[in-house]
Amino acid sequence: MILKLLIIGVVIYTVYFLFFKTKPEAKVSKKSAKKESKKPDADEMVECATCGVYAELEECILSNGKYYCSHECLIKAK
Ligand SMILES: [Zn+2]
Incomplete structure (x- = not known):
């Protein structure tokens, strides 16, 4: 019973961790891509x-x- 709860907890934690980890990375890569494309024109x-x-x-x-x-x-x- 405890082992099952632990496995479920680990699975939920892993899903949440992956979800929260990938979201900011996608935002950062989008921002840096925008900056890179904007810079040559402005300068x-x-x-x-x-x-x-x-x-x-x-x-x-x-x-x-x-x-x-x-x-x-x-x-x-x-
Ligand atoms: Zn002039």
Whole structure:
């Protein structure tokens, strides 16, 4: 009787342990994957074709294969 309870207890503990252990790991791996994919884009700096100022790629305007730091530079280039 005691042995059966022990086995059941161990099985429940193992299931719970596995369940709680795998959940945070999945979250961590998802977060790190997001960070890795975001980092190269955010750090990439491109030179403005008009004024030569370096700006973040996300903030730049791409026109005819050239990057411009602002709309003013894009209008000046045309
Ligand atoms: Zn510019």
